[in-house]
Amino acid sequence: MACMKLGSKSDAFQRRGQAWFCTTGLPSDVVVEVEDMSFHLHKFPLLSRSGLMERLIADASKGEDSCVIGLPKIPGGAKMFELVAKFCYGVKLELTASNVVCLRCAAEHLEMTEEYGEGNLISQTEVFLNQVVLQNWNDSLRALQTCSDVLSCAEDLDIPKRCIDSLAANACTNPTLFGWPVRDHRAPLQSPGGSVLWNGISTGARSKNLSSDWWFEDASTLSLSLYKRLISAMETRGMKPETIAGSLSFYAKKYLPGLNRRHGASEGSGHLAPGSGALLSVEEQKILLEEIDHLLPVQKGFVSTKFLAGLLRTAKILRVNPSCISNLEMRIGMQLDQATLEDLLMPCFSYSMETLYDVDCVQRILEHFLAMDQVDGGETPGSVDGGQLMGSPSLVPITMVAKLIDGYLAEVAPDVNLKLPKFQSLAGGVPEYARPLDDGLYRAIDIYLQAHPWFAESDREQLCRLMDCQKLSLEACTHAAQNERLPLRIIIQVLFFEQLQLRTSIAGCFLVSDNLDGSRQLRSGLLGANDGGWATSTARENQVLKVGMDNMKMRVSELEKECSNMRQEIQKLGKAKESSLAKKLGLRLKSQMCSTHEDSASKPSSVHSHSHSHVKFEKTKDRHGREKKT
Known part of the structure; x- marks a missing residue:
């Protein structure tokens, strides 16, 4: 981590419990109270560097030699005021990426401008921030992380935006554009030729090229608000949507435990497995998931279906906003052809x-x-245009x-x-x-x-x-024909279409066999007797086809027998129903027949006349119909 040294005097500060003392040999004439810490200092070093301290000391002294003042709102608290006090006394201290933001905010709060001394704290921190920190990925990241502690003051000074723009520029830069790779804190230093350097000397070893996800783990250390701004800045600079989606996936898996219960933490080429993130409450997880859904690219294919399914499953567990669940369902539906069965369960x-x-x-x-x-x-898969199948x-x-x-x-x-x-x-x-x-x-x-x-x-x-029984394969038809769970009508349909398939296959085999025989005769006439090997192979093929057709014929005969048996069973069921009906109506029919017989015995003349008239009717009919006597 880069640093900048300020001051030249040796450290003259000592801590005793909750108090700091400056051991310069002179008695303290001002006590500054910051949080639960008190600083016993001297008026002149403070008021000569800070406009705020000058006014506070003047108001608190009121002609007295010593005074007590309080700084309850100083950015960074007691830790930062300790560094400010050392700067005012000219004591040695180091500016780093970890303290420069808080020091810059504290200097702004204390009005430590050039009006109160050349090379004051505001100008020193600005130089270090612009010329050192913002030129390096790691230092820019660390400075941005510390902005969360003094966010309101840092926003007034535009520090988060400057750090985010620097990080976005580094992440979006092509490492091969100028022949010098982007500096990665995990990779060794390289020469312009690409070889690894050790103590400034080329080792001859070649370093591996950086993958597009080299910044995922670093970005995941940011708070959600700062991470969202970083992603937006990268999108503005033209970062590829699939890279953005990869970073969002990494960030979500780090802070949403539900995503790692069934799926592996790493996904995609070269993605690093995220470490255990900070534990978030249920409400914080709901907010995070909704923000991830909002930031994901809307284009199809840039986000894996497995990750979307994990988000949807977690969203249902957390009971997030219904609109978020509906949006995730729509995203999965757009690329359902890329899903697996596990994603849908x-x-x-x-x-x-x-x-x-x-x-x-x-x-x-x-x-x-x-x-x-x-x-x-x-919707028109079968449309034809110019002889080609459209859609x-x-x-x-x-x-x-x-x-x-x-x-x-x-x-x-x-x-x-x-x-x-x-x-x-x-x-x-x-x-x-x-x-x-x-x-x-x-x-x-x-x-x-x-x-x-x-x-x-x-x-x-x-x-x-x-x-559709016509769209079942031969194996499925064979299974369905013997499936007792299927209705009888469906089994009959399956048997019918199975026989139809077999007969069609046999006809095709006969056609192939005839074509092979004709081709064999033609080739034998053209090639003569010198090509005995080709004739032998053709004979073998015909023999294999013949065996296959014989097997298919046997199967067809078996299926026909099964159909015949089923028809007989159906007929038996029908006859059984008719016999039961006849038994119920037997007595009634018998009584009607007996009564008819008694009536015919008691009135023979009428019956005879009726039969005679019937004969006459038949003769008349024969005359008109055939025009001849029978």
């Missing part, structure tokens, strides 16, 4: 505790993503999101408190075109049905309508 912190995980939060995040995807042109780049992120949501549904499905409408709303929120296959959705539905065995058949069918 946020515990439910509501008082009702209906579900283990906050499904409603994920639903809102998905809605934000879909809204952004529509703005980017993802295809947007299919990549939304397909990744569909896979992520299916995985999330499978993770939350075992929760018995998860209501069917919530599950359907989240699963149905993903557009149909976003899922090339519905295997992941089928897995989630199967787990949900297993955890909710009391669902009625209608609820099961309603749930299974979320997936």
Whole structure:
């Protein structure tokens, strides 16, 4: 740390308890009281350097030889007045980055201008501050840290702004711009050629280039108010948004313990693990989190989704402003395709505790993503222009999101408190075109049905309508065909589409086989008998294809048998229902038949006439219809 020596006399001050004495051989004629400390000094050295002390001594003396004065508002308190007193007596002292700000403020308060002596304390501290401290990163940082102790006075003197501008300029400077790297207190001194220096002599060793995060740890030592101003100054000077985001992430992880419970402290390339920061109260943590959210870059991709998810989880624990939570959800939704399943598994912190995980939060995040995807042109994934598929780049992120949501549904499905409408709303929120296959959705539905065995058949069918049986893979179809938890209607659909896939695959194999045979004959005619190796390899390929087709034929026959058995079972169920109905109506039918028989026996003539008329009706009909007698 750089320093500047003032004065030349030896130290003549001694401390006795809560009092300082100047041992110059002359009796003290003035006592200055600062806080709980008293200084027994002499009038002339003080009034000859300070305008304020001159007026106070004149008012307190009133013709007497000794007096007592008080300085309750001097910046820096008793410690700084001790240095001021030594300066007035010409005693040796050192100006450093740690005391120059407080001394500058104390000198301003005491009016120690050039009017009361050349090279007074104000001018000395200003020279050291401008020519030494503000030219060095470490000293500027240390001076800015001490501004918190005398902030109001330092602000009047514009010291924090000068320190912040110096730090921002150093952080934004390209180390390779002038061929001389920015001085880092953790790195050894280097020559213009880049080699490490030892006692001014080049060692030949090359120092590693500074990464963009070399200042993160130093900046995290600042108070929140000063840190915010530093970040704003860096943004004004053109600092990259991703670097700003990295510093904010470092600062948040240092002072928000909730961010380090599930995720590692270090994140990104070269980021340093933050040390244990000062313990903040819950209210201070809430203020810090809201400020971090306000300072984060709004552009997509500059802040990692994992960090945003950690902020959102911590915000829910601290119960911060709802607008902050909504803003974090929107940020995550903008880049949901970059999230992982762990990022979305946020515990439910509501008082009702209906579900283990906050499904409603994920639903809102998905809605934000879909809204952004529509703005980017993802609402027309199948539009064609000039023979090319338009909007295809947007299919990549939304397909990744569909896979992520299916995985999330499978993770939350075992929760018995998860209501069917919530599950359907989240699963149905993903557009149909976003899922090339519905295997992941089928897995989630199967787990949900297993955890909710009391669902009625209608609820099961309603749930299974979320997936498209035509978009299930052959393996998923095989599993679904044997799944007793699925409704019977869905199983029949699965079997139908499975057979359709198999037949399509077999037809494709036959087509490939025919093409291979034709190609083999053509090549054999062109190449002649000299190319026996190619013929052997083609024969092997045909044999492999034949085995595969035989296996597929066997599978098709097995599936047809299963369908036939299922149809027979359905018919048996129908016949059983008909037989039970017939038993209930048997007596009534029998009584009606008996009564009809008795009526026919008692009135044979009427029956005969009726049958005769019926015959005549048939003959008439035959004449008009066929125009011939039967």
